[in-house]
Amino acid sequence: MAQTHDVVIIGAGAAGLMCAATAGYRGRRVLVLDHANKPGKKILMSGGGRCNFTNLNSSPANFLSENPHFCISALKRYTPHDFLELVERHGIEHEEKAAGQLFCRHSAREILDMLLTECDWAGVEIRMKTGVTGVTTTAAGYRLETSAGPVECEALVIATGGLSIPTMGASGFGYELARQFGLPIVPTRAGLVPFTLHAELKAHLAPLAGISCPVEVSCNNERFREPMLVTHRGLSGPAMLQISSFWHPGDSLSINLLPAHDPHGGLRTLRRQQPGQTVERYLSQFLPKRFAQAFALQYGWSRPLQEYRNHELDAIADTLSGWTLTPAGTEGYRTAEVTLGGVDTRQLSSRTMEASDQPGLYLIGEVVDVTGHLGGHNFQWAWASGVAAGNVA
Numbered sequence: 001m002a003q004t005h006d007v008v009i010i011g012a013g014a015a016g017l018m019c020a021a022t023a024g025y026r027g028r029r030v031l032v033l034d035h036a037n038k039p040g041k042k043i044l045m046s047g048g049g050r051c052n053f054t055n056l057n058s059s060p061a062n063f064l065s066e067n068p069h070f071c072i073s074a075l076k077r078y079t080p081h082d083f084l085e086l087v088e089r090h091g092i093e094h095e096e097k098a099a100g101q102l103f104c105r106h107s108a109r110e111i112l113d114m115l116l117t118e119c120d121w122a123g124v125e126i127r128m129k130t131g132v133t134g135v136t137t138t139a140a141g142y143r144l145e146t147s148a149g150p151v152e153c154e155a156l157v158i159a160t161g162g163l164s165i166p167t168m169g170a171s172g173f174g175y176e177l178a179r180q181f182g183l184p185i186v187p188t189r190a191g192l193v194p195f196t197l198h199a200e201l202k203a204h205l206a207p208l209a210g211i212s213c214p215v216e217v218s219c220n221n222e223r224f225r226e227p228m229l230v231t232h233r234g235l236s237g238p239a240m241l242q243i244s245s246f247w248h249p250g251d252s253l254s255i256n257l258l259p260a261h262d263p264h265g266g267l268r269t270l271r272r273q274q275p276g277q278t279v280e281r282y283l284s285q286f287l288p289k290r291f292a293q294a295f296a297l298q299y300g301w302s303r304p305l306q307e308y309r310n311h312e313l314d315a316i317a318d319t320l321s322g323w324t325l326t327p328a329g330t331e332g333y334r335t336a337e338v339t340l341g342g343v344d345t346r347q348l349s350s351r352t353m354e355a356s357d358q359p360g361l362y363l364i365g366e367v368v369d370v371t372g373h374l375g376g377h378n379f380q381w382a383w384a385s386g387v388a389a390g391n392v393a
C-alpha cells in the first residue's frame with residue numbers, strides 16, 4: 001500500500017524546505033524526499049560558509065529568464081524584508097556586506113537550522129537518502145516510486161535545483177520529470193562561474209593568482225563594476241562571475257582596469273609632472289603592484305613617459321580602460337553557483353508556480369528558468385517561489 005500525503009516535495013534544498021514549511025503551516029501533510037544524505041548542502045556552502053541569504057535591493061531586474069516578467073509576482077509577494085523578518089525572529093545575527101547583500105554573521109548553518117526548525121514546527125516529514133525512480137498520475141494526483149516504497153500525493157512539487165556542483169547532489173532529474181509532463185526546457189548552461197583562459201594568457205597571469213582588483217567588465221551590453229580575482233586557472237571574483245551569466249563561447253570580455261580613473265588625462269599629467277616615470281608607476285597608484293608590473297611587462301611599456309608621444313599614451317590608456325580578452329571557456333557546472341535556463345516558465349503560473357496543463361504539479365527554485373545575479377538574489381528566488389507554491393499546493 002502506498003503512503004499518502006497531501007504534498008510531496010522532491011528536493012530538500014532552499015526552495016523545497018521553504019515550500020514545505022509554508023504548506024505545513026496550512027495544515028497540509030507534507031513529505032520532502034531527497035536522494036542526498038543531508039538536506040540543504042548548498043545552503044551550507046553558500047556565501048563562503050556565511051550564506052548571502054537575500055539582497056535588500058532585489059528586483060526583477062536582477063534576474064535572467066527568457067520570460068523576464070515571470071518572476072515579478074512571486075518576488076513582490078514574498079520580499080527580502082519578509083525573509084529578514086523570519087531570520088530575525090530566529091535570532092540569527094547578520095550583516096550587510098556589499099550594498100543590500102545580507103550574510104549570516106556566524107554561519108550558514110543557522111539558515112539551514114532555521115528552515116529545518118520551521119519544517120519541524122509545521123509538521124513536515126523529511127526523508128533523506130530516498131531516490132525517486134518514477135512518477136505517474138493517479139485519479140487523485142501523483143504516485144511516486146521511491147527507493148523506500150511507493151508514495152501518493154495530491155500535489156507534487158519539483159524543487160531539485162540546477163546542475164551545478166554534482167558532488168552536492170545536483171541532478172537533471174527535475175528537467176526529465178518536467179519533460180515527462182510535456183514542459184519544455186530552456187537550454188541550460190553554467191552561470192556565475194569562473195573563466196578559464198588560453199594557455200599563453202593563463203601562463204602570463206598565473207604568477208598573479210590571488211590578486212584582486214576592482215574593474216568594470218562588459219560583454220553583450222551588460223556591465224558590472226566589482227572586484228576581479230586572478231586564479232591559477234583563469235579569472236574569477238564577483239565581476240567575472242556576474243558577467244559569465246551573459247557570456248557565450250567565443251565572446252570577448254572588455255575589462256576596464258581603472259574604472260574610477262581617467263588614464264588618458266592621468267598619463268599625460270604624470271608625463272608633464274614627472275617625465276622620467278613609467279606606465280608601471282602610474283598603474284601601481286591604483287592597482288596592486290605585482291599586477292601593474294606584470295601588465296606593463298606584458299605590453300612592453302617600459303620606457304620613461306617622456307619618450308611616448310600623445311597617440312602612444314592614448315593607445316596605452318585605451319588598453320587600460322578596455323583590456324579585451326576572449327576566455328577559453330568556463331569552469332562549467334563543477335564550480336558554477338547556478339544553472340541558467342531550465343523549465344520554461346511560459347508553461348507555469350507566475351502566481352502559484354503550478355504547471356498550466358498539469359494540475360497539482362509545481363516547479364520552484366533553480367530548476368525553473370529564473371536565474372539571479374550574484375549577491376543573494378538566487379536564494380531570494382528560492383524563498384519567494386517556495387512560498388508561492390507552498391501557499392496553494
Ligand code: FDA
Nearest residue numbers: 011013014015035046047052161169173365366376378379
Ligand atoms: P538546491 O540545489 O538548493 O536543492 C536541490 C535539492 O534537490 C538538493 O538537496 C538535491 O540533493 C535534491 N535533488 C536533486 N536531484 C534529486 C533527485 N533526483 N532526487 C531527489 N532529490 C534530488 N545563492 C545566493 O543567493 N547566495 C549565496 O551566497 C549563494 N552561494 C552559493 C555558493 C555556491 C558554491 C553555490 C553552488 C551556489 C550558491 N548560491 C547562492 C546559489 C544557491 O545555492 C541556489 O540558487 C539555491 O540553493 C537553489 O535552491 P533550490 O532549492 O532550487 O536548489
